[in-house]
Amino acid sequence: MAKKSASGKETSMPLVFALVFFVLSTITFGVLWYMQYADREAGIASVADATKTTAAARLQAKEYELQTKLYKIYLGVDDPEDRTLLLGEHKAGDKLSTELKQINDRLATKLGKADGSALPNELQVWTVEESGKLGEAPTKTFVEAVTEAMKERDAAKGEEKKTSDLYKAAVSDYKKAQEENEKARQIFAEVAASLPKDYKAKLDAQVKLFEDRKQKFIADEAAGRKELDATMDARGQLERETKRQKDLMSQLQEQIGVLIKERAKNQVNQFAFEEPQGKILRRPEQGVVEINLGSADLVRPGLTFTVLPNDYQEKGRQSRVRTMRVPDERGVYKNVERFVEKATIEVIEVIGPHLARARVTQEFDPIRDGSAPGDLLYNSVWRKGTADHIALVGIFDVNGDGSDDIEAVIRDLNRMGVPVDAYFDMRTRKWVGQINEQTRYVVEGWYPANSANDPNRDDKTKLIAAMTGAVQSGRDKGVAIVKFQDFFPRMGYRMKLDMNVDKLNQAAAPYLNRVNAIEAPPVKD
Numbered sequence: 001m002a003k004k005s006a007s008g009k010e011t012s013m014p015l016v017f018a019l020v021f022f023v024l025s026t027i028t029f030g031v032l033w034y035m036q037y038a039d040r041e042a043g044i045a046s047v048a049d050a051t052k053t054t055a056a057a058r059l060q061a062k063e064y065e066l067q068t069k070l071y072k073i074y075l076g077v078d079d080p081e082d083r084t085l086l087l088g089e090h091k092a093g094d095k096l097s098t099e100l101k102q103i104n105d106r107l108a109t110k111l112g113k114a115d116g117s118a119l120p121n122e123l124q125v126w127t128v129e130e131s132g133k134l135g136e137a138p139t140k141t142f143v144e145a146v147t148e149a150m151k152e153r154d155a156a157k158g159e160e161k162k163t164s165d166l167y168k169a170a171v172s173d174y175k176k177a178q179e180e181n182e183k184a185r186q187i188f189a190e191v192a193a194s195l196p197k198d199y200k201a202k203l204d205a206q207v208k209l210f211e212d213r214k215q216k217f218i219a220d221e222a223a224g225r226k227e228l229d230a231t232m233d234a235r236g237q238l239e240r241e242t243k244r245q246k247d248l249m250s251q252l253q254e255q256i257g258v259l260i261k262e263r264a265k266n267q268v269n270q271f272a273f274e275e276p277q278g279k280i281l282r283r284p285e286q287g288v289v290e291i292n293l294g295s296a297d298l299v300r301p302g303l304t305f306t307v308l309p310n311d312y313q314e315k316g317r318q319s320r321v322r323t324m325r326v327p328d329e330r331g332v333y334k335n336v337e338r339f340v341e342k343a344t345i346e347v348i349e350v351i352g353p354h355l356a357r358a359r360v361t362q363e364f365d366p367i368r369d370g371s372a373p374g375d376l377l378y379n380s381v382w383r384k385g386t387a388d389h390i391a392l393v394g395i396f397d398v399n400g401d402g403s404d405d406i407e408a409v410i411r412d413l414n415r416m417g418v419p420v421d422a423y424f425d426m427r428t429r430k431w432v433g434q435i436n437e438q439t440r441y442v443v444e445g446w447y448p449a450n451s452a453n454d455p456n457r458d459d460k461t462k463l464i465a466a467m468t469g470a471v472q473s474g475r476d477k478g479v480a481i482v483k484f485q486d487f488f489p490r491m492g493y494r495m496k497l498d499m500n501v502d503k504l505n506q507a508a509a510p511y512l513n514r515v516n517a518i519e520a521p522p523v524k525d
Contacts, residue, residue: 295352306344
């Protein structure tokens, strides 16, 4: 019996073990399967979370990338495509506009400004529009703005240094001036201390001097009153005497005027009693003569003479008058009586005190009546050692070319030593110079030719009247009036003595309608 029991236990043990193993295996596999399913669900959830995290990270990375591009563009270190990418991704009011606004606001805060809108224009390189959108990309970056600011700062530092140097120099000058002022102040203090005493002494001296002068003035005033009374009496006598003398002078002037007019009426030919000034000594060669006048007689080169025969004084003027056939402006010949000299000469060289050489400038008949030794020399205004003063009125056409040569005539006369005191300027119709007591002759030139049908008749009439008045003013002063045809041949000066009417009108034309013209200056030698 006992052996049966033991065998039965041995038979049931494997089954128990198998059952336990099955139960445990089932539990184990159930637990493992459950755990594997829980891990799978957790993995799926983890993958979803990771996907969300990755998307958020990518979005944040993109924002950081756009912000980086924003910073690079603001600083001016961006790549060429950064601006395009940034503006393409940007929207109004996003983080980019917020970030840019914060940058400007923080920069404004650093500078002590309220916000970014108060930044200086130089630092407003990139701003946010009112719509919340970024403004246009900057053409001048912050770095460039800072660079310009640094340059301006350096320039300001340079100017500040110059100003500082000037200030230091000014301070130095001020210190020197202060030192000098201190020295002056000390001197002033010393002078101020001694001045009252000196002032009082000087004041007392001046008071005494004033009192002395006052007493002297009182005495002088009394003497002056007496002297004034005497002077007033003498003045009354002088005034009465002056009035008497003026009345006497008026009477004398009236008498002089009457005498001058009488003298002018009774004037005879000024050349009728001329005396020869010299004679021809030799004729050493053709066209040249030697005369007995020289440096002692104040002869100068350019002086001219008329040559007449040695018996001219006995035979008289009529012996040299010749009848000539002269054509008028129409070509019609007529007989004209004219005084003819033997020759005219001009001094070319002064050799000695009473010897000079002259060239023959003209000979009327060189074969039968040429200049020869012994012939007499005449000059209407020149005498040994002196010359007469003259005045000129009219047209003086030397060569008959239709132009007035009065200025050339004045120069020639001055060169000869003949003083021209005055000439009548027909442009201004006034005397240039003045006729004075030394003037001996008023030489009349040509007058304008006037006719009834002349278109310039009125102007010529006025001009002739002005010339006639000028001649009369010389006559009133007792000056002899002579025609140039008589005057110049007597002194050997060559001038055209016949004048065509057309040429005369041509020479007078510049002087018509010229009243109140600018006065011509006096002709100088």
